[in-house]
Amino acid sequence: MLHRVSLKAIGGQAATLVNDIATPKINHEKRSTAINSTKSTTSSIRIPLIIVALGFLLGRAVILFELLPFVIPFVAVIYKWRRSSTLLASLAVLAGGTTVGFSFAGHIAVALLLYFVLQRGITTVAKERQLVPVTVFFSVAIARYVSLLVIEGGTFYHLLTAVIEGGLAMIVTMIFFQSVPLLLETRKKISLKHEEIVCLVILLASLMTGTVGWLVFGLSVEQIVSRYIVLIFAFVGGAAIGSTVGVVTGLILSLANVANLFYMSLLAFSGLLGGLMKEGKKVSVAVGLIIATLLMAMYGDNQVPMQVSVYESLVAVFLFMATPKRWTTELSKFIPGTMEHSQEQQQYLRKIRDVTAGKVEQFSNLFLSLSKSFSLLEVNGDKTNREREVDLFLSRVTEQTCQTCMKKHHCWTKKFNETYGLMEQLMGECEKEGEVKNKQLIRSWKEHCVIDERVIDAMKKELNQHYASKQLKQQLVESRRLVADQLKGVSKVMEDFAKDIQREKKAHEQQEAQIMESIQHAGLEVDVVDVYSLDTGNIDIDITLPSNAYNEAEKIVAPILTEILDETIIVKHAETISLTGTESRITFGSTKAYIVEEGIAHAAKGGRLVSGDSYSTMEIGAGKHAIAISDGMGNGTRAHIESQETIGLLKNILRSGIEETVAIKAINSILSLRSEDEVFSTLDLAMIDLQDGMVKFLKVGSIPSYIKRGSTVKAVEAGNLPIGIIQDMDVDVVTEELKAGDILIMMSDGIYEAPMMVENQDVWMKRVIKEIETEDPQEIADVLMERVIRDSGNEIHDDMTVVVAKLDHHSPKWATISIPYEQRA
Structure with a gap:
């Protein structure tokens, strides 16, 4: 019931805050609606004009002197994509x-009429888009065969011609489904696939087929436009895209006019040369077309005079040079592999990242506000609460007594203050003593009330219900406090997550150049160096090596980076980039300044299999190592379950990123509210920072821990009750600094309190630890366990657990390589 109440409160608060967050978007949505309305008006004029232009040119596109494979596919695509047009x-x-x-x-x-008839019939059966190419095939093939049958008679050749035209139309339909929307839709921040680029080029070449026969001052329009398109794509996409566009364009044009077959080689060669020379900007790409034109005109069997072909190329170059840079830049954003496309993708991803981080921050603020709102529910004056409780208590008592008394009006109207004061004193006396023992108060009450004993008896009975109600309210307050702490912890985790999302690769060009120079100075070749982070303790560098066959990354590169960055660097990850080559990408990162070596000894009471003690050692993010021991109340299975539950909750909460103190408070609240049984467990937690050696001790009902440094032994203790005893607890945090070689010893009370004849366990334990000569953690744990059992009469009187951790410097496997100081990053 308590959790349902808390969740309902969370829901109400969340709804209010979410509405507050969403309110500022109203004006933005209105502006967006107005902008979209303007864009819709522009689009309603632009799209019909484009459709008319495309349809007109495709209606003129004749291949092999008589076939029309582009008309019906275009109309079919428009019918499916924009039926109103x-x-x-x-x-x-x-x-x-x-x-x-x-x-x-x-x-x-005839073909259009046949298509619409077939389309109408097929639509009644199925509405799948996959059937459109089939419909186009039959409509084009039947129309062509009927036309040839009427004019020239029916022959096998005519049937074959009809089938070929229908097959071409079916293929063109599938191509147009991908390419026509590219010209009509406005696409932003979406890259084109290679298949889509080819389909778009086929569409453009088909449109150019509609210009066959057009001459301007004796120059062929389709040749000028085709070379211009090849120049554009070669300049934007490079040699691969340029040559592909040249081949596809030349092939389509040659189908319209066999004389144009020669130009397929010219266009492909021009696209290849122009793409290879794109680094020299537009001039180099244009020179590639001129060179290809001259070579093909001089050595090719061309039906067009060389002078005319050169003029056509010069006009295409002029149009190419006059093309605004903004157009090519916009086109580059859609072509994979270009710098503009990469920048566009990065910008798009950055925007998505910022939006995501903003949403996470909003929810972080939401959870923080919810946490504050639940905390505010407890900030009510004690005096006000006390007065309200007294009023409610006395009202319930008077309902059972004064309501049926004949002097009710006299007591509660004429003598209200006196009556209320006496009953309040009686209530206080019953709360303290369990009954009214103040004789003077009894005498005054008898003189005032005619049913004095009846009122006192009713007050005693009601007091039991009052205590139960008060306990229930206290549990509700604790539930609210648990919810508030958890929400605050979640808010902190989400805030950190938002910061991690917004982290991006910073510009480290100078450091990358210095690192590359230093590695090359050592005699290794380096392809790429990418520095993502140079923060102390969080180094992140990717280096691509031509080969890592002899583990050069770990033996040479990592030591060089260690010397350069003044921080121990190791290989985090290594992978071969390709299956056929030896090129490898190596990820280097910071290692921990310290390492922890552990030893554990564990025994159950009486040599049983099940122990009430549980322990865990775990790596927490950000270079922290946690050691935890929990001792359940008593022995056996029930104690084991309680201690395991405590350790399990601790591991999950700590790994989520919630701060240690909040985690322990949350565990305490959960365990204390979960069951009415008095089942408690202790918790001994040590959080070791492996970068600076600082260790935090959070002890909840646990016995002291010990730090051994040389011949000195120091006890670390804190006075907190076990988990689950009280619902409102403060966790004392003790901080110590460990050095290399220090030994940390943590144990359960079964070890600490085992020797019965020892008067001062702390002094005895320090002496025992000091006498242990070995520094191996596992040997220390075994020796300590054996000594305690021997001093206890060779009996195990309680569950025993001891965890020993030794801190030591992390030594890299390979020594650093000294480099000149000026080469350091």
């Missing part, structure tokens, strides 16, 4: 076909 697209392709010939226009009209 289907009529406009149909009229556009008919207009384009009319400019070629009325017979072509008639054939297009």
